[in-house]
Amino acid sequence: MGHPWMPNSAEETRRKMLEKIGVKKIDELFNDIPPSIRMNPKEWDKLPIGEGKILSEIEVRRRAESLLSKNKVFKNPPPFLGCGAWPHYVPAPVRYIVSRGEFLTAYTPYQAEINQGLMQALFEYQSMMAELLDMDIVNSSMYDWGSAAAEALLMALRVKRGRKKIVLCGTLNPFHEKVIRTYLAPHDALIVKTGIDREQGICKAEELEKLVDKDTAAIYIENPNFFGLIEENIQEISDITHRAGALYVIGVEPLSLGLIKPPGQLGADIAVGEGQPLGLGLNYGGPYLGIFAIRYDMKLLRQMPGRLIGLTTTIDGKDRAFAMILQTREQHIRREKATSNICTNEALSAIAAAVYLALLGKKGITKLAELIYYNSHYAAKKLSEINGVNTRVFTADFFKEFPLRLEASGKKYSELHEYLLNNGVHGGYYVGNIYPWLGETAIFSFTELHTKNNIDRLAVLIKNFLEG
Amino acid sequence: MFRQARWDEPLIFELSRPGRRGFIVPEIDPVIKEAVGDIKIPAKLRREKPPELPEVSEVEVIRHYTRLTQMSYGVDNGPVPLGSCTMKYNPRVAFEIAFDPRVTMLHPLQDERTVQGLLEILYHLQEWLKHITGMDYCCLHPAAGAHGELAGMLLTRKYHELRGQLDKKREIIVPDSAHGTNPASASMAGFKVVEVPSDENGNIDLDALRAVAGESTAGLMITNPSTLGLFEENIEEITRIIHSVDGLLYYDGANLNGIMGYARPGDMGFDIAHINIHKTFSSPHGGGGPGAGPICIKDRIVDPDKNIWLHDLLPGYRVVYDEEKGMYRLEGPSKHSVGLLKTFFGNVIPLVWGYVYILSLGARGLRLATEQAVLNTNYFIELIKDVRGYSIPYGPGRHRKHEVVISAEKMKDETDVTAEDIAKGLLDAGLHAPTIYFPLIVKEALMTEFTESETIENIEEYAERLKEISQIAYTNPSKAKEWPLNTSVKRIDNVRANHPKTLAPTWRIYLRKMGKADSNV
Secondary structure: OOEOOEHHHOHHHHHHHHHHHOOOOHHHHHOOOOHHHOOOHHHHHHOOOOOOOOOOHHHHHHHHHHHHOOEOOOOOOOOOOOOOOOOOOOOHHHHHHHHOHHHHOOOOOOOHHHOHHHHHHHHHHHHHHHHHHOOOEEOOOEOOHHHHHHHHHHHHHHHOOOOOEEEEOOOOOHHHHHHHHHHHHHHOOEEEEOOEOOOOOOEOHHHHHHHOOOOEEEEEEEEOOOOOEOOOOHHHHHHHHHHOOOEEEEEEOHHHHHOEOOHHHOOOOEEEEEOOOOOOOOHHHOOOOEEEEEOOOHHHHHHOOOOOEEEEEEOOOOOEEEEEOOHHHOHHHHHHHOOOOOOOOOHHHHHHHHHHHHHHHHHHHHHHHHHHHHHHHHHHHHHHOOOOEEOOOOOOOEOOEEEEEEOOOOOOHHHHHHHHHHOOOOOOEEOOOOOHHHOOEEEEEOOOOOOHHHHHHHHHHHHHHHHO | OOOOOOOOOOOHHHHOOOOOOOOOOOOOOHHHHHHHOOOOOOHHHEOOOOOOOOOOOHHHHHHHHHHHHHOOOOOOOOOOOEOOOOOOOOOHHHHHHHOOHHHHOOOOOOOHHHEHHHHHHHHHHHHHHHHHHOOOEEEOOOOOHHHHHHHHHHHHHHHHHHOOOOOOOOEEEEEOOOOOHHHHHHHHOOOEEEEEOEOOOOOEOHHHHHHHOOOOEEEEEEOOOOOOOOOOOOHHHHHHHHHHOOOEEEEEHHHHHHOOOOOOHHHHOOOEEEOOOOOOOOOOOOOOOOOOOOEEEOOOEEEOOOOEEHHHHOOOOEEEEEOOOOEEEEEOOOOOOOOOOOOOOOOHHHHHHHHHHHHHHHHHHHHHHHHHHHHHHHHHHHHHOOOOOOEOOOOOOOOOOOOEEEEOHHHHHHHOOOHHHHHHHHHHOOOOOOEEOOOOOOOOEEEEOOOOOOOHHHHHHHHHHHHHHHHHHHHOHHHHOOOOOOOOOOOEOHHHHHOOOOOOOOHHHHHHHOOOOOOOO
8 A cells, every 4th residue: 555645655556657667676776876885775674763664643643642741831821931032922813824735835936926925925024024123125034033143244244345343232142142153153253242231231332332443344232132121222332333334233022113113213234133923933942033134225135145025027017926036146046155055944934924913013013012011011010029039130121021130148040940840830041150240040021921910920939939 | 727816916015904903912901001100111212103014804814815825836736846845745744743832832941841742852853863864963953954054064164173274174065066055055154165067977077076175175065866866876986085185075965855765874974964854854845944954973083182073063952861860951052062053942843843754654664755756756757758859968867866857958949948938838737847947057957856745647747748848849939938827927027026226125115116105005
């Protein structure tokens, strides 16, 4: 009998095909593999791959179930974790649309005429994201925020050829910083990083000004920053950047833009960010959605990485149509001179984000940002009422997340983490090892999924822990 | 007869009407509102005007995107024999498992004790990939094939750097038939790219390789089978040449579907390999992504004095099993690692999908997949090889593996019907076109890969349509220039799409260029 995924594996079909090819046995088709490196099929079949045999779907489900049941999903409350990925609600229509086979199982739309729908959806993603960021041009996705930021800085080094310095605001996400350092390592760039203003928790503008010079290709800042704080000097830093003739790269969490001024109004030449909050799961780290945008400038556009869909017409001029544009930037045309090696991207995540943004619309995005703002501020207030807990480690205003420090002597965050876990709650992300001067501190995140009851219960648990 | 849906579907912006909404955001709890008071974001940092997103109802959103799916085409619709893309069927059982909430709701920074089931899945996947490739270590961190290539090139760079050879080791050798990502990845890792030609049998020209391999060679990147679908017969000699100049061999796993069960990169002498989960191991391409591009290595000593091994250089994280605690945990990036390539662990949904595919098939089933894929390729060759206007250049008479590259050069010379016209003629029959104009060494190339998923009937229909196209080309070539007629739109104006004056990468730019920037949309 044939395998369900291989229609021609039925013996009758196989024989017919072999006969037409003119070989007796299938392994004759592999005769050009030198014997010294050719695998003996019998030995191959014995390798410990899978369960050593072809399984039925029922058996596969049984095995998967036994493994998945070992995972602990935090639903009520969702984990109080952020730091680059956050638990958010995924509206039902988002999952439905991206599950449809025509999108899910399509390739990159190299044959435009038969994939207009896919291209229109991607064009709509680019266009809606442009409105959210108030930037002109958005590509159809990078892998995630970290890699998008790294590619933005590589792009800046190309645009500002001859300049070698990249200045990072010290308040950036440390995971993103690691990705940036990996990507830039081969490129003879000098990466310098500002300190963190220990009172406000934001980038030190005066220190940054001293670091920026005529050799600076770009300045990179995240807003809100790693601690969830809003960078109050972001406009001043824009001026410093542009006075030096460098490019300003701003990284954003997109839902914050319902409330916070978008990068396009803060002088960004390039904007990057994490699209995961826009209708994607947490997925234990991926797939996510790397946002990548620029202002309309041919010099920037020619150096932009990634795929772009453009609006055009049919040759007869009668119909609106969509096409992949400026492909001469890309690896399949330009090879070693391409603006990036990226090929497979996160197109399906971009479509999810398009459906998400269409559902929320102009008003919904602001309302959702407000809801998140209020929930996180309520949490900061409520938790700060506990003796020995400091939720205002920094003075700058915040969105969605903030550092929580245990001030009580002798209390370790790891102990609180255990205590919460034993009560079915996953606390924040401990950062005392990354920033020793912060002490017993973890970053807690609160979204629209955390109810007042969730927050009140968290407060009770922390209080009990500290008093117990 | 194929007729694709053709909706005159407006852009989502054009569907917008004031006051409509597709999603109700819950009201802020009054107690919370009271406790927090006003929003304190400084005015200069507060968004003044809401973004110009459309206002549409949920009904319209579902209809709009459903109509767009009807004007799209994937493996679920019919054959997509794009060469080197391995567009196989994406099993639905894997969808259900990969999108289970016990995967999608796990935060990447969650305590490892709470994700033991997932780590066990990923651990097994790592182990299976080792056996499939014949390598010593696998790392699931890279998000795509090209991302795996970048990882491999950074590893190569670090290897030479730690050996104090980086000043000399500046070049990566790439065959002229290579995927565009290979030279692009080498270049992103700071290497100079040196191209070597193929000989008439489709193998790398060994004399040319010997001529360029030397002190400055950092490594070589190749696919095997090549993009011509041919097994590189001299692979052992190639690895010998590169190793003799202290270069590393990189295996581009895009074409692994042509040899599983019959040969392994580890046995061929490769040091580093990436695997495309979204090709060989059946996770869907999603209209361009996501994918997953694990890399595997053959371990070797890098610095004997400091006891640094190649596996110490791997990027991101690896899942390890702690025997003592009976627990799985993440390890890395270690001190000598090339670092993080993405923010978190890896592209887990495609990885779980790949796990389910391998679990379902086992070694025997994977070998069967390769056999069926190769059978399909060679059966198709028999149907097409004598059709007027087409030829199969390089390695005449040799059996192909996962794919075959047909040249329509003769047809173009004799009738002016091009590979692109042929592609559009296939679309009109409801068949997705092959990869065209690639590899670059074949003129008017039609690079065709049916995978193990295609039925014999569809392969025969495909060949029939190619015959029919040939007849039309030689009798009524102007007709071919009108194709496609049955897709949702006719041929597209790429000049207009790319011209600086009409270039419209977003709706706001389009409106600005049309002088409608202030119109109420």
